Amino acid sequence: MNRPRLDDRLADLETDGYLIDASQEDANQLYLSGFTGPDPFLTLYADGAVHVLVGGLEYGRAKKEATADGVERHADYDYEYGGREARNDMYAAFVRDKGVESVSMPPRGPVGTADALRERGVAVTVDTDDRLREVRAVKTDDEIEAIREAQAANEAAMRAAEDLIAGADVATESDDAETGVLLRDGEPLTSERVTEEIEVTLLRHGCALDETIVAGGAQAADPHDRGSGPLRADEAIIVDIFPRSKATKYNADMTRTFCVGEPNETLREWYELTERALDAALDAVEPGATGEDVHAAACEVYEEAGEPTFRTDPETETGFIHSTGHGIGLDVHESPRLASGGGELEPGHVITVEPGLYDPDVGGVRIEDLVVVTEDGYENLTDYPIRFAAE
Template sequence: MDDERDYGALDAFLREAGRDGYLLHASADLADQYYLSGFDAPGPFVTLYTPERTALLVSGLEYGRATNEARADVVRRYADYDYHALVAEHGREEASRRVLAAFLDEFGATDVATNERFPLGVADDLRERGVAVTADRDDVVGDARAVKTETEIEHVRSAQQANEAAMAAAEDLLAEADVVDGVLLYRDDPLTAERVKEEIEVTLLRHGCSLDETIVACGADAAEPHNRGRGPLRVNEPVVIDIFPREKASKYHADMTRTFVKGEPTEAAREFYDVTERAFEAAFDALEPGATGADVHAAVCDVYEDAGYPTLRSDPDTETGFIHSTGHGVGLDVHEGPRLSEGADEALEPGHVVTIEPGLYDSAVGGVRIEDIAVVTEDGYEDLTDYPVEFVVE
């Protein structure tokens, strides 16, 4: 097991709930699965965590890798439980069910907890075989994942360095674009959101990272916080670029947003940006151990509301202004705990890696968002982002 990681809260949860272990049945794409097993497999496999040991059940195809790579004390394969004989007698599905039951029986697991994404069919079958399966509605593993070790923080830092290279590549395209009759041209072709995304993705690949999608949204598109953006980018209009890559080797994410204008922003857009920069700074002023996510979010809302802009705190029905939370945790998932939002009343701890991303949105103006990623420390925070906050691209 990873000696840096603290599984004390998970152990206490299992003891207090009277559970024999924590059971997962998923591929490594499920962050909890990868976190507990340390094994990166594309297909479903089984992890049983107990305070005494972590045991894996994998196919014969993955057995060698799991034995060498997994963060586990014991690795079992289906063949260890006479899988092929069971297939001949009962068929593959029933054989797989019987193997899982035998695996749990070997380790004395008759009462297990699991996360809320555990397969319903597998849970039903285990219950029919006398194994109690209970959903962990408190997300104990998610809470453990939220407090990052030094190694995990370095993984995020590495992903963020790649992110910054990609953001620089995107900004360079805007800087090098020519303005011809109010249109942005790059090497005589219209500069589009699609072209900028391509540059971002290629740059990330060269730095060992990947992403499924990113945001390059201009003008009214940018007024919708999760609009991915499309088509030509326009002069004098805000362009929101939000990049959230995953490092391939570690599987940890980063997250960063900048908003750029090529040309001259409108007075309203400039005001959006200036107020958002003040909100951004206020959030960092409030970020420290012992503060809550709600405290940080409130600091941002105060700046916006004092400047006359609506927030969801002042108007829960507003569709303009500050219409999302201040931030979220980042790690194996790009969105995980802790939350920086209204109602997030748990204290922030050293090791929490979070985004700070205030923004203002109005289709008549466009959208503006600024986002850094930071880690809470014993005496405050460390901003893991080293990229300038600038609005106008020269």
């Protein structure tokens, strides 16, 4: 945790404390408490100290694991499975015990807890700026190292995926499968098969993930389609992997687009354009530049080539139809945004840069690197070749 930055950003709160009610699944909670509690628990920042309140079953582990200044348990407030009202009484007592009469909560904090505290006379304000999210955006060296490690696992998984794709045969009329379908050992090579290989490789490298994208042809034209069914020759296959380290909980993110066989001229142009858009966006990354600047650099490459973007046509469903990138850390998607309205980049921001083009009639192409903003530009944390022809 970047404690000085935390103290700085919470210094001008208009409330006595900052309260989080969430499990470790919530990145703000994990960041502030340092504790991987599977069930929701409270963390309160007040007077420069971090206090955690957990159930008895978690107490021992929380005392060992949490980076908080203090850990208490429900029994310290005479609460034992007493139902909802008693639980809310305990929450109010815990907060008041720290001399706190008013708290800020992040926008996605639970309204049930907020309203229950209000009923008990504790003022609750929504921190619409989501300050902890902003604190988390600038990484410490340890956090960058954790992301670098997750990215190394990611590259091993991408290698496994590319190997499967590159080593595929293409079905001809003499095969059982439809002509053009990729084959491994005579069986169609599916998105699901590649995904499984990616996930197993990640597990072997200490990472896990809920989802990954292996999408070919028209499926690749929907940036959020995870992909399914047989992959085919001559089409663009988007492989987008965003694993999380099981040890550190930090994420990495990378996309490559591959082709087996002969992509048509449009796909070849798209790939080349996207490489140029990536380079232009990367060139724009430096402290003081905004996320909007970086997004603009990618958009300009596409727009000059006559491809639609959200800037030229907010309603477009083809072309460059997403932002250029996002911060990454304990969340896969966090601050800053590389998009219209995206704010100033700072050293320590870890961001993805991922331009792409989409049209169901053509397919999809996306190339994504992961970089950290440095004092004088950026360091690319990605060490994986950029090539359309899988090899």
